[in-house]
Amino acid sequence: MNKIVVSLLLALGAVGVGHADEGMWTPDNLPVSEIQARFGFTPDAKWATRVQKAALRLAGGCSGSFVSPDGLVLTNHHCINACVQQLSTKEHDYIKNGFFAKDRTDELRCPTIELNRLDRITDVTGRVAKATEGKSGEAYSRAEQAVKSEIEKECVGKDSAGTRCDVVDLYHGGVRALYRYHRFQDVRLAFAPELEAAFFGGDPDNFNFPRYAFDMGLLRAYENGKPAKVADWFPFSADGAQKGEMTVIVGNPGGTDRQLTIAQLESARDLDLIPRLFLLAEMRGLLERYRAESAENWRVAQNDLFGVENSYKALRGRLLALQDPEVFALKRSQEKELRDFVAADPARQAKYGAAWDGIAGALKTYRDIETRYKLVEQRRGFMSEYYDFARTLVRGGAERGKPNAERLREFTDSKLPSVEQGLFSTAPVYPDYEKVTLAFSLTKLREALGSGDPFVREVLGRKSPEEVAKELVEGTRLGDPAVRKALWQGGAEAVAKSDDPFIVLARKIDPEARRLRGSYEDQVSSVIDKNAELIAAARFEKYGTSVYPDATFTQRFSFGKVEGWNEKGTEVAPFTDIGGMFPYATGSYPYALPQSWLDAKDRLDPATHMNFVSSNDIIGGNSGSPVINGKAEVVGLVFDGNIHSLGGNYWYDARLNRAVSVDSAAIMEALRKVYRADRLVEEIEAARKQ
Amino acid sequence: MNKIVVSLLLALGAVGVGHADEGMWTPDNLPVSEIQARFGFTPDAKWATRVQKAALRLAGGCSGSFVSPDGLVLTNHHCINACVQQLSTKEHDYIKNGFFAKDRTDELRCPTIELNRLDRITDVTGRVAKATEGKSGEAYSRAEQAVKSEIEKECVGKDSAGTRCDVVDLYHGGVRALYRYHRFQDVRLAFAPELEAAFFGGDPDNFNFPRYAFDMGLLRAYENGKPAKVADWFPFSADGAQKGEMTVIVGNPGGTDRQLTIAQLESARDLDLIPRLFLLAEMRGLLERYRAESAENWRVAQNDLFGVENSYKALRGRLLALQDPEVFALKRSQEKELRDFVAADPARQAKYGAAWDGIAGALKTYRDIETRYKLVEQRRGFMSEYYDFARTLVRGGAERGKPNAERLREFTDSKLPSVEQGLFSTAPVYPDYEKVTLAFSLTKLREALGSGDPFVREVLGRKSPEEVAKELVEGTRLGDPAVRKALWQGGAEAVAKSDDPFIVLARKIDPEARRLRGSYEDQVSSVIDKNAELIAAARFEKYGTSVYPDATFTQRFSFGKVEGWNEKGTEVAPFTDIGGMFPYATGSYPYALPQSWLDAKDRLDPATHMNFVSSNDIIGGNSGSPVINGKAEVVGLVFDGNIHSLGGNYWYDARLNRAVSVDSAAIMEALRKVYRADRLVEEIEAARKQ
DSSP states (O other): OOHHHHHHHHHSSSSSOOOTTOOOBOTTSOOHHHHHHHHSOOOOHHHHHHHHHHEEEETTTEEEEEOSTTOEEEEOHHHHHHHHHHHOOSSOOHHHHOEEOSSGGGOEEOSSOOEEEEEEEEEOHHHHHHHHTTOOHHHHHHHHHHHHHHHHHHHHTTOTTTEEEEEEEEGGGTEEEEEEEEEEOEEEEEEEOOHHHHTTTHHHHTTOSSOOOOOOEEEEEEETTEEOOOSOOOOBOSSOOOTTOEEEEEEOOOOOOTTOOHHHHHHIIIIIIHHHHHHHHHHHHHHHHHHHTOHHHHHHHHHHHHHHHHHHHHHHHHHHHHHOHHHHHHHHHHHHHHHHHHHTSHHHHHHHTTHHHHHHHHHHHHHHHHHHIIIIISOTTOOOHHHHHHHHHHHHHHHHTSOGGGSOGGGSGGGHHHHHHHHTOOOOOOHHHHHHHHHHHHHHHHHHHOTTOHHHHHHHTTSOHHHHHHHHHHHOOTTSHHHHHHHHHHHHHHHHHOOOHHHHHHHHHHHHHHHHHHHIIIIIIHHHHHHHHHHHHHHHHHOOSOOOOOOOSSOEEEEEEBOOEEETTEEEOSEEEHHHHHHHOOSSTTSOOOHHHHHHTTTSOTTSEEEEEEOOOOOTTOTTOEEEOTTOOEEEEEEEEOGGGGGGGTOOOTTTOOEEEEEHHHHHHHHHHTSOOHHHHHHHHHHHHO | OOHHHHHHHHHSSSSSOOOTTOOOBOTTSOOHHHHHHHHSOOOOHHHHHHHHHHEEEETTTEEEEEOSTTOEEEEOHHHHHHHHHHHOOSSOOHHHHOEEOSSGGGOEEOSSOOEEEEEEEEEOHHHHHHHHTTOOHHHHHHHHHHHHHHHHHHHHTTOTTTEEEEEEEEGGGTEEEEEEEEEEOEEEEEEEOOHHHHTTTHHHHTTOSSOOOOOOEEEEEEETTEEOOOSOOOOBOSSOOOTTOEEEEEEOOOOOOTTOOHHHHHHIIIIIIHHHHHHHHHHHHHHHHHHHTOHHHHHHHHHHHHHHHHHHHHHHHHHHHHHOHHHHHHHHHHHHHHHHHHHTSHHHHHHHTTHHHHHHHHHHHHHHHHHHIIIIISOTTOOOHHHHHHHHHHHHHHHHTSOGGGSOGGGSGGGHHHHHHHHTOOOOOOHHHHHHHHHHHHHHHHHHHOTTOHHHHHHHTTSOHHHHHHHHHHHOOTTSHHHHHHHHHHHHHHHHHOOOHHHHHHHHHHHHHHHHHHHIIIIIIHHHHHHHHHHHHHHHHHOOSOOOOOOOSSOEEEEEEBOOEEETTEEEOSEEEHHHHHHHOOSSTTSOOOHHHHHHGGGSOTTSEEEEEEOOOOOTTOTTOEEEOTTOOEEEEEEEEOGGGGGGGTOOOTTTOOEEEEEHHHHHHHHHHTSOOHHHHHHHHHHHHO
């Protein structure tokens, strides 16, 4: 990244100077002197590059890291839960019993996991600006997408299987950066504990602390059918985390909204957060009951239920933050300060003054279209894996026939390998479960748009949602990966000929879905993007200081230390230990320990640290990130934040916001004594000694 | 009511003058001259008294009316759905098949329906004021409750079975009025259509229009084992409702919040509405799935699911209103106007100035205690009919041992007949269903308070919510009304000796529940009440004009006319007709018509009005209210409001707010030709001709 961009990076972004441990920093812009001052540690370029390349992104929405030169990957159990479930059958339930590949040759391929290693960041701000100059609305949106697709395609070159390139908007478009990744799609499961250990404490303990969760798992990256050889990995610390020591968390925070305008915050609260929470709450009730009906239903629905409960709790935390009048007042005063600054100078006012109202105007349009847009284009009315396949086939068929730059962003050449991995996945689809989720979502479609709505009539005809779901699911052949592959390879023509009921449905809906997407992109998101860039520039003029961009599911470094917090007058200690787990267990899910832990109780060192909290600034997407010390050794594995971390979407509160991790000492202790996973223990130990 | 009180009534209350059809008027304070001016109709005292006494309240939360001198009562199916379900068995499913008592002797007693006929209103403002003078906090709250209990006891006298007396706070305590009712507890089911007809359109059409719902049913009041003879009833109109004609709706709107402060509105939105909606959404998902599991589950859960879905939709409508920035801005400006008026005069400021902050302070306390208060005292954590019985027995045992004025309000002498009706009810309790709802709510208890909370630990011990629910439900004998009766009659001593697990649980919880109630009443509700009275008085000083009090589930008259509205540019006609029903039906629930209607299709006059909308100002609790014309003839039966009526909790919007009713013509047509309920048709016809 060139010098101008770096200075811009240093200047744009968060309002005011944050707390000491605030910040999700891009690897090319670490706040070196602040870290030196605070921790007596200097993250030099060599250290940063090594860390950057040992850390990983799970493309589906998590983080991870290499912990051996043979491509062994540490991440959370909840990040690989879907894989564990997909590999399970009624006979071999790895969710319940855990999984350990005795030999490397027993490691099983995960159908849909893709790993990304960040190899290079390049500034492309100027090129994007040039392509969109003077444009607005639909023309702006088309030009922006076209240039991004073009840049990505050039970056990938001929190696689309092994290279992934994404143009990322940092600082709400103030900076455009090209992220080039090495892509691993052959990823295999090496070890997973039982769900009862990984998710010990379950939903009630989620986002809480003290905790005793063994939320870890091990994957391995393969290339050409062999374990990938990697140059950068993290050795395990011999001692684990120490109270008060500096911890660095390197991962991929999914998104934060710390720089939104008041109008955006209100819109997020009323139009996005609250309705989504209602939907999640209802799905939660449905899935809870579905799961309770039989052991098989339990197995089939548990991963979705985990996702629903986790989102529900996380978003409720965010909502609580937005309901706090003091915080909103703070945000208002910050916005006012910036707007007063802009208004005080006629030139600035002319340049930036209209940006806030521009965003508010786009949000008014959003209010009119968001319900339909979410139901139809974002598929909230069609919750079904079959439907997802069908839409990918219908759209993919049409889009691949167009020049790269004119395609929908998710079907550009550089994105196709991920699309194909999902489409050709051998993960099972459960027809009975599909009927339940699809019928549910069709009911929501009807509820939101009304029984008399022409689109609803077109989808349901004179049938009930349950009948429509039953007919679709029982009539489809899309559960067979070979059928999907044939339709994909046959392209638009094969799709047009198909009489598969889901393909027929997706074909019928697609024009309306595309129309809604067009309205959203042309009248809402592109308008917001353009005005957010202006606000970012105004902020830069006023606050010329070092800041970080809102999270974008790209690699960030967060610096903090191992420390507890004060919860309404009570000090919460930073560590729990293995000995505390056993009296905490009740024998009933989710407080039941698996037999393996109960059997191992006497062998385990009760003083071993189990979980700990640290002041690092993280958010969803950071799950599975390594917690490292200054020597770039793994001392822990982030799997959660405390309840106060949820407001972190909008700001970082140093007094209360804490990351929650599994201690590396607990990982080694349990792999040795509970699971006797000797070959993996030896591999990790050997990697440390290299 | 004396003259001073009437002038106060005319003056206090809603800010500014409302729209033409706005207002839920008490029978002793009708806006006679406005009605004369608008409709050319004068509601004189004789007319008003007759209407007052022909109308009824269903104590459980609905309205109704006498439609014959033999005590025949018209109300909604959804108001008697619980009774129909309670009378049903696996073999005789009256929900599915409807119910018609061929002869009077076949009419079946509803286990829990109580009817109230309003006989007298007396002003007791002065007496309450005298009793509470100079008091605050706990002392105020105790004195207020004591004087109310005393007044009610005097009013009931010796006839507690046939008389019910309630002291009602009107204008947020600006007026205290004693409502004396004739009480009917022997209420029998005469007729109910099939749910498919009554709830045609189901949840998707709820709060929508056009509509084709036959949401009616007929009860009969009995006294001394014989049909009650009543002097006042409503004859059916020969012609039904006419477009543009004046309609009067007489019923019991449950509650409105049109006079809340901004702090109260915010608290209602963030602390009450949104969390309750989350709970309802989750219960909805759970019950939907539970219901889908079997025909028997469908039957058992349908009434609860209806209640949940209805509340969910209604509260979402309210929330939408509170999320409308323009409406909140209006409320803010109204509050500012009044506060500015108060602040402009030192004497007024001294008298009223602190009231708004006083309420805000109480709401801050509420914020700290509301979660626990709702879970424990309001039983949100213990959703179980068995638990409700147990708590009534435990508390009732203790309370009945105290002097009347010192008891909890719901156990004063005047309230005991209703308590006993509920407790001794023969309505079935379904153990499997109880396990589901109780386990669910215990999970919510743990989720909200945390697994480590001492109260949660006391309730759950080392068991899961499911295990606790199973043990309680399988161990209890409270499903037997005779067991409950024996414990009630045995009083505190019998309850103390009982080892029924629900009684044991209720005994264990009661001290904490009472403590929370004490905190709530002493620090929150009594403080709010006291300050709301001050604000009401300030409003009176400023707006010396005719207004109505917020709804309080007491009788109100609402004046409007039959008219449609303009929905985003489209005129919605006020009527649907029977002919429109058949093409609207799809054959799938909730759009399936029962066989009886399909068979009768050719016999029915398709031009008969089915449902209609009118501009009357109503709200939940008005369900089952008669819609009458100037001659006090029934032209319809209110069963719903349109979607815009939901914001009516906070204000009335004359352009959009509409009540939805079944036309009296449709009622007669269907009773004759679909159900051939000749004896009831003849009774109604005979009553008209008297």
